[in-house]
Amino acid sequence: MRRPVVGWCGIALALLSACASTAPAELLDRSLRFDPPIELPEPDQLGTTSLEASLRERRSAREFASTELPLAQLAQLFWAGQGVTDANGHRTAPSAGALYPLELYAVTETTVSHYLPDGHRLEQRPDPRPWPELADAAFAQSFIGDAPTVLVISGVVERTEARYGAVASDLMNREAGHAAQNILLQAAALELATVPVGGFDPARVARLLGLPPGEEVLYLIPVGVPPG
Template sequence: MRTRHTRAMLTLGAAALALTATSCAGSAVNPEPPEPPTTIGAPLELPAPTGVPAASLNDTIDERHSVRAFSAQPLTQEGLATLLWATYGYRSDGGRTIPSAGGLYALTIFIAIGDVEDVPPGVYIWDPARNQLGMISTDDPRTDLEAAALNQTAIGDAPVTIAIAGSPLRLEERYAERAEQFTVNEAGHASQNLLLMATALGLAAVPIGGFEDDRVSATLELPAGEVPYYLVPVGTPAS
């Protein structure tokens, strides 16, 4: 029979384990959900998402493939807005473009911008409700982000890398130990939408999951507890 002392020790051990837990991505998970990052200056309002050339979903799925070579052409604001909308935006009926466990939405979208028309280089967070970018830092992050991603040159060459991050703690109250799995699932939904929209727009993109979490978090200035799941460099394909 377990003594009261044994039960207390087990409880303390479980609490300590929870405080030092790591995500599937390998980043330490804060015991509290992340706070919003501090942004610089006024938000930048993006244009409405653009229409895409008519194509069947079958064709778009069939044509999607990973592309790691990009031209020097900048991405347009309209193109960026359309990619972000597909990734994690709001549909015309008020719902979201991807499913989320319990409709709680555990992700946050960050953007490493090197070359977007009329947008200064830097790290940004996207507000899907307002379709606005909030600047987090002012330097071109691509060189540091490439190094954090094990020197994968697609990140250094692409005009934009969209970072899909999130926190399982946003789902934990309802889903307990399944919260992490549901957050990873959600990141997969978002990245697939992003890749298919890039294909529909005639852009190149590649999903990257191999990186040093702490270095990516530092480069993007992610709030404590915000776990990076995917980096997706996007741009015009090299000819």
């Protein structure tokens, strides 16, 4: 059952004019900062859909309605991917050594958002520049531009390297798979359309989003309400 919730992109729409620019998205200033974080709606940790039903219903879907993804659903997807689940800081997805190298973002036509697991918060910046080129950076897979929101999983391998050395990158990539599957199953429980995308130019997507050096893009997950 889809949960009625409040839209989220309006948080930053009033500030868009401050970020307007004719510069190409790939020249995005990496020093750009997000607005102060906001608290997200509390995640639903009980739900009404069983794990088995979510496994059965999960499908790769490439068609989306233009409906904006509500903030509460976005918050639930973020929590499924990297939410904190106890007082010791453990998260929904396993991590080698509990070092948590992953970062989660959401990109829309108007904003770039970054999930902060501690405190279940979101920081945003009004930024329409990455969106027009995101599908092209994914080898012109047009359905990416059809989705109202694209989730981005990135990773900072140096967080894992100190302990795991040469295998750190492999461990981080596996962890991205754990987080992605959590997100896909949560999307199925929310009756959302989504598909994991591994075909893209990671360096170009990182430039489009203005990610800092050392942060690598690992997965794109377009998500939205199914058509009809």
